[in-house]
Amino acid sequence: MAPNPSKKAASKIDGHANTERLRALRLAAEATRKEAGIFGDRTVGEILHPPTGTVYVHVWRGARRPDPLVAPSPQSAAVPVNDWAALAAWAATDRLDTFLRRTVSVNLSSPEAVKVKAARISELRASSQKVVNQD
Numbered sequence: 001m002a003p004n005p006s007k008k009a010a011s012k013i014d015g016h017a018n019t020e021r022l023r024a025l026r027l028a029a030e031a032t033r034k035e036a037g038i039f040g041d042r043t044v045g046e047i048l049h050p051p052t053g054t055v056y057v058h059v060w061r062g063a064r065r066p067d068p069l070v071a072p073s074p075q076s077a078a079v080p081v082n083d084w085a086a087l088a089a090w091a092a093t094d095r096l097d098t099f100l101r102r103t104v105s106v107n108l109s110s111p112e113a114v115k116v117k118a119a120r121i122s123e124l125r126a127s128s129q130k131v132v133n134q135d
Helices: 005-036 084-091 110-126
Strands: 042-049 055-060 100-108
Touching: 042 110, 055 084, 055 110, 100 110
Parallel strands: none
Antiparallel strands: 042 055, 042 100
């Protein structure tokens, strides 16, 4: 028995309506985040070395997390120029698998990411943790 054409058409309309509903929800959520100043393509993360308790806080663009410990260089966009020498020396202190990575905040604008990074560095320093960042 062939499928009923009216059911198939109704299914397409329902699917289209559902897609439009989800799109409207996504756009509303984006608008809310934009109004709050927390919308963008920047992410703030930390690299922690548990044996020494040292931390490096970094910001990157996009969903793909860079690994600044793998061959840090002054040309790397993931590492500010004033941080790369200290980061390279820190990375050489132990095996790379001893470093833990963690995401602090996502979907931030560039100015908001800078604020979150600075706040996190201040928190870490206030709690007497050693921070590798030079700024």
